Amino acid sequence: MKKILSIRGVTRSFPGVKALKGVSFDLHQGELLAVIGENGAGKSTLMKILAGVQSHDEGEILIHDQVVDLSSVHKASEMGISLIHQELNLPSNLTVAASIFLGREPNRHGFYDSAKIRADSLKALEMVGLDCSPDCLVGDLPIGKKQLVEIARALLAQARILIFDEPTSSLSTRETHRLYEVIDQIEAQGVSMIYISHRLSEVQRLADRVVVLRDGEVAGTLEKEGIDHGSMVRLMVGRDISQFYLRQSHEAGESMLELIDFRSHAHPDKGIHLKVRKGELVGIAGLVGAGRTELLESIFGVHPSPGNP
Numbered sequence: 001m002k003k004i005l006s007i008r009g010v011t012r013s014f015p016g017v018k019a020l021k022g023v024s025f026d027l028h029q030g031e032l033l034a035v036i037g038e039n040g041a042g043k044s045t046l047m048k049i050l051a052g053v054q055s056h057d058e059g060e061i062l063i064h065d066q067v068v069d070l071s072s073v074h075k076a077s078e079m080g081i082s083l084i085h086q087e088l089n090l091p092s093n094l095t096v097a098a099s100i101f102l103g104r105e106p107n108r109h110g111f112y113d114s115a116k117i118r119a120d121s122l123k124a125l126e127m128v129g130l131d132c133s134p135d136c137l138v139g140d141l142p143i144g145k146k147q148l149v150e151i152a153r154a155l156l157a158q159a160r161i162l163i164f165d166e167p168t169s170s171l172s173t174r175e176t177h178r179l180y181e182v183i184d185q186i187e188a189q190g191v192s193m194i195y196i197s198h199r200l201s202e203v204q205r206l207a208d209r210v211v212v213l214r215d216g217e218v219a220g221t222l223e224k225e226g227i228d229h230g231s232m233v234r235l236m237v238g239r240d241i242s243q244f245y246l247r248q249s250h251e252a253g254e255s256m257l258e259l260i261d262f263r264s265h266a267h268p269d270k271g272i273h274l275k276v277r278k279g280e281l282v283g284i285a286g287l288v289g290a291g292r293t294e295l296l297e298s299i300f301g302v303h304p305s306p307g308n309p
């Protein structure tokens, strides 16, 4: 397969930490390359460098074997690189059409050409299968659709390399599957992708190849047939999995915290019952908006709790 992007010996330091210590790997035409690694391994820093958001100290980046200058988002975008951010950053007061064109509105005789913006936005929305009007406000869309707007924006800018930084971390299951479908379509169009994820099952589902970063270095690469859970974890943590999962079981003790019909300000109409015992780790699961954060904030006293007994 043809190389489209080469990263050669890239380093980047922040005060007190060397985030990237000479990273090298290639991205091939039309492949989906997953980049994985534990928290702090340097994944986001590397992606921000590729997208022109952050600078690097040493090393070089080549596109089609030519060294390129990625010192600004504009330059990266001209080279066909687009980053779909971990924190989506579209201004919420803009319409979908305006967001898709933000920063490069087509101009006819010096006027803002709203007819062209509308027509091209419709085309871009269709590419990502998003059935919303170009006139609706980005702020009113759920997160999964905001992300599709960002992808539409990248595709309309003729992105040849699309970078996703943990794109499914705040999506619902349904939104996640929608994203997978869109990714399959994009891949079929020959666009190359770098995909960061900490969900290994998702990496297995999507990736053609995996690069594992550990402490700012490439710990290893897995080809398609070698992508399995055990190999990925071993490369990520640098030791055997049995050690990784080593947990001692113990008995939980007496009740330390008990919620009886407790109301958080997010859902004052619903009472929550919950008990936390000594030496126990209680997980709170739910989708975005389910009220997990608000529950913990209310317990901690950040918000006055409405009508708690």
Ligand SMILES: Nc1ncnc2c1ncn2[C@@H]1O[C@H](COP(=O)(O)OP(=O)(O)O)[C@@H](O)[C@H]1O
Residues within 6 Å of the ligand: 014, 015, 017, 018, 019, 037, 038, 039, 040, 041, 042, 043, 044, 045, 046
């Ligand atoms: N802007 C920054 N200022 C200081 N340190 C940073 C900054 N960005 C990242 N780091 C540090 O660089 C290392 C790599 O971070 P990051 O690239 O975000 O890792 P990952 O995305 O793999 O979790 C971490 O130690 C992090 O604290």
Ligand SMILES: [Mg+2]
Residues within 6 Å of the ligand: 043, 044, 045
């Ligand atoms: Mg990150």
